[in-house]
Amino acid sequence: EWARGAFASGKRSLLIFHRQESEWELEPFPARPCPATPSPSPNTCSVPVSEIITVEETEIDEKHYHSGKWQKMAKPYAFTVYYVKRARRHRWRCSHVTFWCTEEGLCNQWIQTLKELLEKLTCRPKHLLVYINPFGGKRQGKRIYEQKVVPLFNLASITADVIVTEHANHAKDSLFEINIEKYDGVVCVGGDGMFSEVLHGLIGRTQRDCGVDQNNPKASLVQCNLRIGIIPAGSTDCVCYATVGVNDPVTSALHIIIGDSLAMDVSSVHHNNTFLKYSVSLLGYGFYGDILRDSEKKRWMGLIRYDLSGFKTFLSHHCYEGTVAFLPAQHTVGSPRDKKSSFHGAECRQKKRLGSEEVEEWKVIQGKFLAINAANMSCACPRSPKGLSPAAHLADGSSDLILVRKCSRLNFLRYLIRHTNQDDQFDFAFVEVYRVRKFQFTSKHVDDEDGDLKDLGKKRFGQICSDHPACCCSLPNSTWNCDGEILNNSAIEVRVHCQLLQLFARGIEETPTQEALS
Ligand SMILES: CCCCCCCCCCCCC/C=C/[C@@H](O)[C@H](COP(=O)(O)O)NC(=O)CCCCCCCCCCCCCCC
Ligand SMILES: Nc1ncnc2c1ncn2[C@@H]1O[C@H](COP(=O)(O)OP(=O)(O)O)[C@@H](O)[C@H]1O
Numbered sequence: 001e002w003a004r005g006a007f008a009s010g011k012r013s014l015l016i017f018h019r020q021e022s023e024w025e026l027e028p029f030p031a032r033p034c035p036a037t038p039s040p041s042p043n044t045c046s047v048p049v050s051e052i053i054t055v056e057e058t059e060i061d062e063k064h065y066h067s068g069k070w071q072k073m074a075k076p077y078a079f080t081v082y083y084v085k086r087a088r089r090h091r092w093r094c095s096h097v098t099f100w101c102t103e104e105g106l107c108n109q110w111i112q113t114l115k116e117l118l119e120k121l122t123c124r125p126k127h128l129l130v131y132i133n134p135f136g137g138k139r140q141g142k143r144i145y146e147q148k149v150v151p152l153f154n155l156a157s158i159t160a161d162v163i164v165t166e167h168a169n170h171a172k173d174s175l176f177e178i179n180i181e182k183y184d185g186v187v188c189v190g191g192d193g194m195f196s197e198v199l200h201g202l203i204g205r206t207q208r209d210c211g212v213d214q215n216n217p218k219a220s221l222v223q224c225n226l227r228i229g230i231i232p233a234g235s236t237d238c239v240c241y242a243t244v245g246v247n248d249p250v251t252s253a254l255h256i257i258i259g260d261s262l263a264m265d266v267s268s269v270h271h272n273n274t275f276l277k278y279s280v281s282l283l284g285y286g287f288y289g290d291i292l293r294d295s296e297k298k299r300w301m302g303l304i305r306y307d308l309s310g311f312k313t314f315l316s317h318h319c320y321e322g323t324v325a326f327l328p329a330q331h332t333v334g335s336p337r338d339k340k341s342s343f344h345g346a347e348c349r350q351k352k353r354l355g356s357e358e359v360e361e362w363k364v365i366q367g368k369f370l371a372i373n374a375a376n377m378s379c380a381c382p383r384s385p386k387g388l389s390p391a392a393h394l395a396d397g398s399s400d401l402i403l404v405r406k407c408s409r410l411n412f413l414r415y416l417i418r419h420t421n422q423d424d425q426f427d428f429a430f431v432e433v434y435r436v437r438k439f440q441f442t443s444k445h446v447d448d449e450d451g452d453l454k455d456l457g458k459k460r461f462g463q464i465c466s467d468h469p470a471c472c473c474s475l476p477n478s479t480w481n482c483d484g485e486i487l488n489n490s491a492i493e494v495r496v497h498c499q500l501l502q503l504f505a506r507g508i509e510e511t512p513t514q515e516a517l518s
């Protein structure tokens with residue numbers, strides 16, 4: 001009637017025979033070999049060592065000891081195993097189980113062995129640099145870190161140097177100065193904008209240290225040594241949602257502790273041989289650019305600003321004239337129209353190179369567009385759980401370029417609604433999608449060098465449009481939304497850098513039901 005625990009060191013997994021709720025007895029170790037195939041009883045649970053957070057000796061308190069149950073045991077010894085438990089919808093939680101036995105030596109032997117196994121997991125971070133944006137999202141960054149993340153980091157014996165940012169670009173600038181050698185990774189607590197800052201700091205620092213000129217659009221960038229962990233505390237949290245499957249701080253903290261790595265592509269954005277920004281999620285012109293520009297004025301409103309600006313931008317229904325030139329990604333497997341919106345993580349799914357003679361053929365498309373979106377990853381977020389491009393690969397060296405041509409408001413609304421249901425958002429005559437390695441955009445109205453003139457022009461157009469709220473005018477220029485930051489130039493040149501960055505994340509796990517369904 002006692003629960004039994006058995007231990008498998010060969011397969012690096014701990015088998016826990018769970019017969020009674022919180023009471024456990026240990027099998028002598030290593031005297032008895034553990035059964036190769038444990039009977040799949042509903043009470044059996046198996047925890048891979050890689051998912052054990054920590055093992056601790058457990059003090060048995062007097063009350064417990066004297067309460068009838070333990071009378072028949074001599075003085076009991078115990079240890080507790082903290083491990084990752086799967087909850088609903090990709091959530092991870094910290095769970096624990098305590099093992100009891102009467103032999104002190106046996107108990108210590110278990111603790112020792114488990115600790116040794118955990119020490120072999122060299123991928124786990126020990127010392128982290130943490131940046132908190134106290135003003136991201138609902139302004140809960142600090143509280144989220146202190147209440148949800150610190151206890152777990154303490155449990156896992158992870159130490160951290162914490163910097164609460166005092167102004168925009170604080171995190172980015174500090175990454176250029178700080179001695180980053182002593183850290184195993186950088187954690188950002190905030191939204192996509194905060195992640196973008198940390199990424200710019202880290203990539204920029206790496207290129208500076210290696211003597212690579214970021215302004216050269218042809219330069220091959222050097223991969224970063226440090227991994228980044230994201231604790232979601234922003235407004236959209238799309239990078240977190242699209243790499244972990246949910247925007248949940250506890251889940252993300254556990255992904256960081258476990259120490260898996262997830263490679264991801266980064267796009268560089270240039271204008272006239274000048275570096276502007278990097279992008280990892282959405283680079284959007286037209287609709288998403290206009291939403292962002294309008295929403296920045298409403299930052300005080302919090303999360304709802306995107307919905308209001310979205311509604312307003314939807315009604316204004318502006319389209320923009322320009323030329324998109326792109327280099328199709330011939331090296332990748334699959335297409336943006338693939339039905340299965342499965343997660344494509346670390347594996348770089350590339351076809352064999354055809355050799356250096358492979359000709360690069362640019363495709364050019366001219367027209368009037370409501371939106372031009374380049375998605376480096378699915379861009380799944382709570383608003384759109386399958387994302388802007390559900391089949392986009394995270395780490396294949398390509399980006400999905402989505403062109404939404406001028407169409408009626410009703411059609412555009414139908415297109416938007418399909419981001420929220422199971423229907424194919426690319427199945428419209430006015431929507432095209434291409435998997436690309438590089439692209440360029442030039443607006444019909446080239447950027448005006450004279451800022452004053454440009455502002456004047458904008459004001460004039462703005463006036464006309466607010467006079468005719470129902471019109472579908474073609475405005476001269478929109479702005480690019482680069483991972484939630486506004487770019488000042490409309491003419492840009494974009495290149496995808498395959499797996500430039502690594503995250504602390506396992507990726508989105510397929511749930512058994514999904515597997516059964518597919
Ligand atoms: C009718 C409902 C249509 C819903 C369509 C939803 C599609 C949403 C796809 C969102 C992709 C987001 C990609 C990520 C962007 C972020 O990098 C970036 C920065 O995030 P951060 O603030 O956390 O730093 N976030 C953003 O740029 C925000 C994008 C927000 C998009 C909101 C769209 C709302 C659309 C509402 C249309 C309403 C039409 C109503 C007609 C009656
Ligand atoms: N202390 C600070 N004060 C003001 N702005 C900051 C601060 N720290 C970071 N930022 C900036 O805030 C912006 C938005 O941050 P983010 O965490 O993405 O929140 P949200 O998801 O709500 O947009 C980022 O561009 C970042 O550079």
Ligand SMILES: [Ca+2]
Pocket residue numbers: 265376377392393394395396397398399
């Ligand atoms: Ca990609």
